[in-house]
Amino acid sequence: xxxxxxxxxxxxxxxxxxxxxxxxxxxxxxxxxxxxxxxxxxxxxxxxxxxxxxxxxxxxxxxxxxxxxxxxxxxxxxxxxxxxxxxxxxxxxxxxxxxxxxxxxxxxxxxxxxxxxxxxxxxxxxxxxxxxxxxxxxxxxxxxxxxxxxxxxxxxxxxxxxxxxxxxxxxxxxxxxxxxxxxxxxxxxxxxxxxxxxxxxxxxxxxxxxxxxxxxxxxxxxxxxxxxxxxxxxxxxxxxxxxxxxxxxxxxxxxxxxxxxxxxxxxxxxxxxxxxxxxxxxxx
Amino acid sequence: xxxxxxxxxxxxxxxxxxxxxxxxxxxxxxxxxxxxxxxxxxxxxxxxxxxxxxxxxxxxxxxxxxxxxxxxxxxxxxxxxxxxxxxxxxxxxxxxxxxxxxxxxxxxxxxxxxxxxxxxxxxxxxxxxxxxxxxxxxxxxxxxxxxxxxxxxxxxxxxxxxxxxxxxxxxxxxxxxxxxxxxxxxxxxxxxxxxxxxxxxxxxxxxxxxxxxxxxxxxxxxxxxxxxxxxxxxxxxxxxxxxxxxxxxxxxxxxxxxxxxxxxxxxxxxxx
Numbered sequence: 320x321x322x323x324x325x326x327x328x329x330x331x332x333x334x335x336x337x338x339x340x341x342x343x344x345x346x347x348x349x350x351x352x353x354x355x356x357x358x359x360x361x362x363x364x365x366x367x368x369x370x371x372x373x374x375x376x377x378x379x380x381x382x383x384x385x386x387x388x389x390x391x392x393x394x395x396x397x398x399x400x401x402x403x404x405x406x407x408x409x410x411x412x413x414x415x416x417x418x419x420x421x422x423x424x425x426x427x428x429x430x431x432x433x434x435x436x437x438x439x440x441x442x443x444x445x446x447x448x449x450x451x452x453x454x455x456x457x458x459x460x461x462x463x464x465x466x467x468x469x470x471x472x473x474x475x476x477x478x479x480x481x482x483x484x485x486x487x488x489x490x491x492x493x494x495x496x497x498x499x500x501x502x503x504x505x506x507x508x509x510x511x512x513x514x515x516x517x518x519x520x521x522x523x524x525x526x527x528x529x530x531x532x533x534x535x536x537x538x539x540x541x542x543x544x545x546x547x548x549x550x551x552x553x554x555x556x557x558x559x560x561x562x563x564x565x566x567x568x569x570x571x572x573x574x575x576x577x578x579x580x581x582x583x584x585x586x587x588x589x590x591x592x593x594x595x596x597x598x599x600x601x602x603x
Numbered sequence: 604x605x606x607x608x609x610x611x612x613x614x615x616x617x618x619x620x621x622x623x624x625x626x627x628x629x630x631x632x633x634x635x636x637x638x639x640x641x642x643x644x645x646x647x648x649x650x651x652x653x654x655x656x657x658x659x660x661x662x663x664x665x666x667x668x669x670x671x672x673x674x675x676x677x678x679x680x681x682x683x684x685x686x687x688x689x690x691x692x693x694x695x696x697x698x699x700x701x702x703x704x705x706x707x708x709x710x711x712x713x714x715x716x717x718x719x720x721x722x723x724x725x726x727x728x729x730x731x732x733x734x735x736x737x738x739x740x741x742x743x744x745x746x747x748x749x750x751x752x753x754x755x756x757x758x759x760x761x762x763x764x765x766x767x768x769x770x771x772x773x774x775x776x777x778x779x780x781x782x783x784x785x786x787x788x789x790x791x792x793x794x795x796x797x798x799x800x801x802x803x804x805x806x807x808x809x810x811x812x813x814x815x816x817x818x819x820x821x822x823x824x825x826x827x828x829x830x831x832x833x834x835x836x837x838x839x840x841x842x843x844x845x846x847x848x849x850x851x852x853x854x855x856x857x858x859x860x861x862x863x864x865x866x867x868x869x870x871x872x873x874x875x
Contacts, residue, residue, distance in 0.1 A: 323773035325694045325783070327702050333691035333750060334706045336683075340725070340747030341713050347724035358726070404619055407612045418616060420862065422623055426869055427854045429808035431826040432847045435833060436630050439840045447629055447646050471626065479870050503609065532717040535810040539830060553719045561815065566723050573720040580717050 345577070351570035358566045369571040378547065379572065382555040385462060389551055390530040392463065396470045397477060397526055402519070404474070405481025406511055419482065426475045434539035437468045455541050458548040465537055465549055472536070473529065477522045484518035485511065520591045527587065528580050552576055634658070634845040641841050657845035664835070665820065666846060669828035673807060676741050676824055680806040681799055683746040684753050688798065692757035693779075693787050697769060707758070713751040718744070722815045729816050740816040741824065745806050753798040756871050760794035761787065793867075800857075800868025807854065825850050 352369055356362035373379055408419035425433065440447050441454040441464065448454070454464040492510050501509070512519075534553040537543065543550035543558065550558070553576060560569030633646060635653040644650065695707045725744050734740040764786075772782045788795075810826045817823060823831065829846055836842045858865050 323777070323779065323782075324697045325690070325779040327694060327698055327700050329690040329694035329698070329779070329783075330703050330706060333687040333754065334710065336687055337710055337713060337747055337750045340728075340744050341716055341721070341750070342709070344721035344724035344728065345716060347727065348721060351723060351727070356727075362727075400619065403612070403615060407609075407616050415616075418620060421620060423858075423866065424627060425623060427858055428847075428851050429810070429826050429829075431808075431810050431829050432850055435829055435843060435847050436626055439633065439844060440626055440629050442840070445641060445646075445840065449645060471622070475623070476869065479866060483870070528715075528717070532719045534719050535814075535826075538814075539833075556719070557722075560723050566727075570723050573723060576717060576720045580720075581715055584715055 348570050348573050348577070351567055352574050354567040354570075356566040357564045358560070359564075362567060365567065369568045372568065373571050373575070378550075379552075379555060381547065382550050382552045383575075385548075385550065386531060386552040389462060389466060389469075389533065390527050392466045393469055393473075393530045394523060394526050396466060397474050398519070398523065400470070401474050401477035401522065402481050402515070405478040406485045406507070406515075408478060408482045409485035419478075422478055423475050425472055426479075428472075430472065430535045431539060433468065433472050434536050437471070438540055456545055458545045461541055461545060461548045465533075465540060468540065469530065469533060469536055473526070477526065480518055480522050481515065484515050488514045516591070520587060524584050524587050527583055531580055531583065532576070552579075630844050630848060633841050634848045636841050638839050638841055642838070657839075657842040658849065660839075660842045661832070661846040661849060664832070665823075665828065666849065668820070669823050669825045672738060672823060673825040676738055676745070676809075676813075677803050677806040679738070679742045680746045680749065681802045683742065684749050684802045685795060685798060688750060688753045688757055689787065689791065689795065690783060692754055692761055692791070693783055695754070695758050696761040696764075697779075707754065710751055710754055713748075714755070716748075718748050718811060722811060725812070726815050735816060736818045736822050738817075738822055741809065741812050741822075742806075744812050744816075745809050746802075749802045749805055752801060752871050756797050756801070757791060757794050760791055764790050796864050797867045797871050800864050801871035804854070804865075804868060 351362055353364055353366065354362035355365045355368070404422060408415055408422065428436070438455070443449065443451075443453050443456060452460060455461050488511065492514070493506060496506050496510060532553055533551060534557065537549055537551060537554050538557070541549045543554050552572065556569045556572040556576065559572060560566045563569075629646065632650075633641060634657055635655070636650050637652070637654055637656065640650050640652075694703050721744075729735055729740045729743075734743075768786060768790075769782065772786055777785070808826060809824070813824045813827050817827070829843075829850055832843050832846045854865075
């Protein structure tokens with residue numbers, strides 16, 4: 320019987336490929352964080368120099384803070400909208416089906432396309448809001464404007480998650496509540512929300528990790544500016560490595576990014592008592 | 604059960620509709636304006652005339668090359684991912700050896716690796732492999748980072764196949780390769796479609812790897828091309844937005860033809 324089963328060789332190409340281009344880079348980035356490298360020559364070990372420098376780098380600390388603000392505000396903006404629109408779109412009415420097919424349109428655009436579109440839209444002299452706020456040009460609101468763009472891009476995805484989950488809630492629960500005379504709001508609070516709790520966790524992890532690693536949107540929209548108002552951690556890493564040619568130091572920042580991302584996913588899952596993550600969800 | 608219409612929710616949905624559609628309308632209408640109209644008139648005013656001139660400007664400005672590169676990168680990435688993951692998923696479901704099972708667990712942990720954090724070592728590896736500034740340089744890491752979700756989707760789908768089906772094939776004397784072709788491939792077709800769409804979207808819209816791993820115009824993909832147009836066109840925003848619109852059209856066509864597949868590919872691995 321066992322000879323009829325596929326040999327382990329069937330898995331070797333996939334595993335090998337993944338080991339070479341995903342696992343090896345993860346190990347290499349740790350190694351590189353202990354080297355000095357300008358991107359051209361050979362990386363040379365320099366002990367813990369990058370790490371002690373990182374501890375004293377006020378720009379890095381500021382970019383961690385901006386990243387946290389971006390994560391929290393994006394979560395606060397996106398979750399209620401995605402939840403409400405998703406539950407609404409789960410209804411069987413024809414009008415809802417038609418509208419939800421429009422709601423998903425932003426998903427078709429690449430990040431680059433979305434960033435360029437919004438940049439034109441918010442342009443202070445010829446955009447759609449001439450005479451309004453400066454948006455991306457105002458250091459006080461540039462980061463929140465980035466949140467707006469990110470939300471426009473990603474709410475449709477999370478809506479899709481909530482729509483699917485809301486459709487899976489057993490209708491009998493609502494019928495029983497209706498017979499008991501429950502109001503619409505109370506049904507939402509006492510049936511829909513508890514039934515969607517795993518989806519809320521999944522969606523939140525994806526949102527938080529997604530904002531932690533936001534990169535291309537900000538690079539195109541502001542390149543970290545005005546000044547350093549939107550220079551978040553991944554962008555700080557990119558600019559340090561590929562514009563400042565300090566690849567070793569940038570690798571140390573990359574390690575921080577990995578640690579933060581992993582800690583964040585674990586914390587949300589632990590805090591919400593959700594253990595089935597590895598078998599069901601997660602992603603990029 | 605008939606329920607009365609939910610007005611507050613309906614109004615909220617309409618507001619959200621305006622938020623979603625507004626920028627898209629802006630995109631398409633501005634791309635149809637002349638540069639003079641764009642500079643001279645507010646976008647809220649009706650233009651005197653619409654024209655396709657901006658599209659002509661874009662299509663004669665290197666767009667074709669970028670589009671071709673995008674197609675090559677997307678097709679090659681999808682081909683690699685499907686070719687390596689289908690047999691591997693079959694092995695994970697039917698081979699209980701620790702190598703296969705531990706390997707799969709490790710691969711799933713890859714879901715948590717942010718690609719952003721690996722660009723420096725990937726850049727080092729690609730330059731050492733003499734692949735810098737080639738399309739291959741984009742394809743290899745893009746495919747590698749699509750593997751965890753692809754494996755998750757395929758393994759979940761193959762786990763639903765009843766064991767008896769495999770055993771019946773074995774009794775008929777079919778070797779693993781024949782089982783793969785005559786049983787696994789047909790049964791996993793919807794899952795493979797999901798993987799194809801998910802991988803294709805990632806490759807089509809990818810920005811980070813092309814940004815770091817390519818340089819010259821001959822290996823430039825669409826997303827980077829758009830960014831480059833921004834510098835090239837300067838204040839000719841209508842032309843830039845025409846390029847953005849053109850870059851969306853192929854995916855929009857897929858959306859019209861196979862919305863169900865597209866949406867399943869988008870949410871690949873995150874529930875039903």
